[in-house]
Amino acid sequence: MYKIIADKLFNGEKTLEDRVILFDERGIHHVGSDVKEMVKETFRAKFLTPGFIDLISGIGLKEESLGKVEGNDLDEATNPQTPELVALDGINPYDEAFPKAVRGGVTKSLVLPGISNSIGGRGSVVFNFGNNILEMLIKSPFGMRFSVNTEPKETYMKQKKMPVTRMGNAYLIRDALFKAQEYKKNKKKFSLFEESLQGVLDKKDKAFFSSFRADDITTSLRISDEFKLDTVIAHGFEGDLVIDEIKKRNVPVAFGPIILAKETPELRHLSVQVPAKLIEGGVTVALVSGHPYYPAEFLRLQVGLLIREGVERDRALKTITSVPATILGVEEFGRVKEGSKCDLVLFNGVPWETKSQVEKVFIKGKEAYSRRLPM
Template identity: 35%
Template sequence: MILIRDGYIFTMEGKNYQKGSVLIENGKIKEIGEDIVAPLDATIIDATGKIVMPGMIDAHCHLGMWEDAIGFEGADGNEMTDPVTPHLKAIDGINPMDRTFEEAYQGGITSVATGPGSANVLGGQFVAIKTYGKRIDDMIIKEPLAMKCAFGENPKRVYHDRKQAPSTRMATAAILRENLFKAKEYLQKLEAAKEDPAKKPSFDMKMEALVPVIKGEIPLKAHAHRADDIFTAIRIAKEFGVKITLEHCTEGHLIADYIKEEGLCAVVGPSFGERSKFELKNLTFETAGVLSKAGVKIALMTDHPVIPLQYLPMCAGLAVKMGMDEDTALKAITIHAAEILGIEDRVGSIKEGKDADIVIWNGHPFELQATVEYTLIDGNVVYRKNKA
């Protein structure tokens, strides 16, 4: 057992504690309150004068897919040989021993959604994982989490150079529609085969991977920066009745009312850095605040390695500087991120029964001078400042 004692607790559940404690047992949060009596066998962590909060969540990154300080040998995020690769699984490309995992949990990030890049129209399956461990199978929170798809410049750029489709936005949309149609038909045949085995279709690994999308079990995780690409993503999702989350949503602030009207969530970022391509010309840290004030639930991302993962709280702080509400920004990297990813039953807040993923800070996480004193994942202290 571990008792974190007398800290200022941000629960992300609507109630904070000025001088509260958290009791942890068997990797789970057992109790939260102000007058918890420590069991005799409990390890005590004194959090007096510290901020205690749930481990942060990056809702969109590529952790472990592009390894640190290495080139081709560690680049496993984009299979740029076929614009349709839904059958690829992030878990088969992640190296959890890359040093950026350690940097992540030392910076207070305990869970991430990671997966393929945006070179392909359909890039493959994202996964939600913890940031501590040696074997990816033991780190999984949810898999598959979502199906990556991409609109805009990236698929065009890759396949234009190969003189094949998609070289236009029209082709990107057409290829996505074609494969969703095929997946829908494939599922219909599978359902019909329950009554008549003769109707069972030949095995198709790509269509098998898309069946959970058609059934509404996982969403399309749609890379879209520009407003017109966002609308195309929404249009296609509505045509097929599939779930979708808007990823990057760089021009979301220009169409916030429309996104709210559609009832969609957005994972915004990376907002820090240069405008390296035309579809980023309206890049601004104001986007997150405008969307959230319009009533859109948002999460914030680093798109690691675009922004190193440990700077997720800095990105949230910059969003606050540009108009986002501070409490909403904290939720955008904790409970709202968990809810958008569909993993809020386990992570994202300090609540009885949830995984004991907890971070103790010596200051507010949006302050540049603030540092992490402790990181706990699944109730284990995986990092303690100034301790080996």
């Protein structure tokens, strides 16, 4: 058993002062005032939070410090419809980005295939710490990546095949979903293609629609309505322009990365004001890194930008803790409470400030990072 004495604890819902936490590898056993209990070691934290969760990431699929071929398994850009793919089969657990993410307090990621294909494939939820991918695995497959943006057009225009327009892209998504519906009614012969889409059609899995522009967001919403999908809008850089449509469907937005160079027209509206407006308008928002386009290690700094824009501090911290945990269906990982198996991050200051440092990280009750020790 270990003890943490925290000056402040953000428990996934609100910030509390002067709390003591007892935990081990089985989970969290006590959250409250100090108790007399034999412990192996006691730690102190200025600020204690749940481990941060990155809801949209390519970590392990597109590795750091490697070239365009070796270490890049993000996009299977040979066929625009690839629902059969599973991120777990491409993740390299020895990607240098994993320990860096943990150093930044990011302990879990939803790793999704890239956005080059109209349907990119299924994701995997993993711990960012472990000796191998089986040890890191939380659940897989989870989440189907749909891409409603310019990327599929640009990818397949070079190959002179569909899609080269937004119409063609939407058609390919509908075509696959219709085929999967018909397959369900009359399964004469097993097909991994159609079988892979059954989870989203049955609402047992979530559909992640990667859309930047407002018109692409509404296309994603229309397709979701047609097939009654449980949808998350990924990125959503013009989401504030269609906030009413998002809100009335109760669709969450996995927004980000906020810190991104505006290299394409799709990014021209991107600003920190957009997620702030979405939150103010009643939309459920999680902040994401979109790693490697923004390093997962610095996910928490985006929270500081939200706070700067007037978002209440606890509400901002929820965007990388309890909100993504709920979307992923792993609520216990987003809240520090008795009985949960939440990871723990100890800070020497407030988490959203650049001068604050992560002192220690505990994942599954084990020390995964210590600032006093080499990585």
